[in-house]
Amino acid sequence: MKQLTYLFFLCTLLVSCKPTSNIITSKSEAEKRGIYRAPQNKKAVARTSTSTPVRNENTPATTRKSVAAATPKKSTTKTVLNEKNADDYETEGDNSSYVVKQLINTAEANLGAGYHTGGTSPDTGFDCSGLMFSTFKKFDITLPRSSNDMAKIGRKLDQDEIQKGDLIFFRTNGRSVINHVGMVTEVSDDEIKFIHSSTQKGVIISSTKEPYYGRTYAQCNRIIVNL
Numbered sequence: 001m002k003q004l005t006y007l008f009f010l011c012t013l014l015v016s017c018k019p020t021s022n023i024i025t026s027k028s029e030a031e032k033r034g035i036y037r038a039p040q041n042k043k044a045v046a047r048t049s050t051s052t053p054v055r056n057e058n059t060p061a062t063t064r065k066s067v068a069a070a071t072p073k074k075s076t077t078k079t080v081l082n083e084k085n086a087d088d089y090e091t092e093g094d095n096s097s098y099v100v101k102q103l104i105n106t107a108e109a110n111l112g113a114g115y116h117t118g119g120t121s122p123d124t125g126f127d128c129s130g131l132m133f134s135t136f137k138k139f140d141i142t143l144p145r146s147s148n149d150m151a152k153i154g155r156k157l158d159q160d161e162i163q164k165g166d167l168i169f170f171r172t173n174g175r176s177v178i179n180h181v182g183m184v185t186e187v188s189d190d191e192i193k194f195i196h197s198s199t200q201k202g203v204i205i206s207s208t209k210e211p212y213y214g215r216t217y218a219q220c221n222r223i224i225v226n227l
Contacts, residue, residue, distance in 0.1 A: 099165075099224060100163075102139070103136065103139065103165055104165060104183065104195070106138050107131065107183050108185070108195060108205075110122050110126065110131060110135075110203045111195070111203050111205070112202065112203060113125055113126055113202050113203045114203075115127065115198065115199050116130075119197075125197075126202070127197055128180050128181050128197045129147045129150060130197065131195075131196065131197045131203060132147075132150065132167065132182070132183060136223070141223070143223070147178055147180055147181035148178045148179065150167060150181055150221070151167075151169045151178045151218070151219065151221060153221065154167070154221040155221060155222045156219055157220045157221065161220075161222075162184060162192060162220045163187060163222075164186065165183065165223075166183070166184045166220045166221060166222050166223075167220065167222075168181065168182050168192060168196075168217070169181050169219050169220070169221070170213060170216040170217055170218055171216050171218050172212075172216045178219075180216070181196065182196030184220065191208055191209045192208045192220075193205055193206070193207050193208075194207075
């Protein structure tokens, strides 16, 4: 009798622990699950931030010494995605972190894809801005097509503000023009990890602790704007 009871308990436990899919890569799917809702007025949200001055393009980039991890703040306010998209869906409060998680999941699904100039799909490969463009496009967020133009939207961040999901930019050509972009996947006291498409290895995760990226780091921008 005890053996039968034990087997029944074990079977119940295995069924209850069956994994479920948590990755959502489209707004329509997220809406069905109750994560998103369409804004009522469908009007563009104008947001202008003056808290961080914009650096002149001719100003040399400062080499990153360390990165202070920002402490996430709980919020009960609404969140929208990139003020340039009039029809973006809204989320409530802490669901903004869920949006970030799904953006990272979408980008990381392309790990191992090759590099291809102008590419925006895993079939042909990605260039750096193509990976970011296609990732955000999954959520109906249309970014500019070049890394230099991407660096001009959203809000430029101080080092202690950088969080997962922010865009990270580099000047890898020895000039003052930004020419490389990735997405932040992890932030610690002295390191940022980011996913990007590199010319040599394709879609990979790299770190600002690597001398090349520590030396060429330019800035981080936040595309997801908290109201």
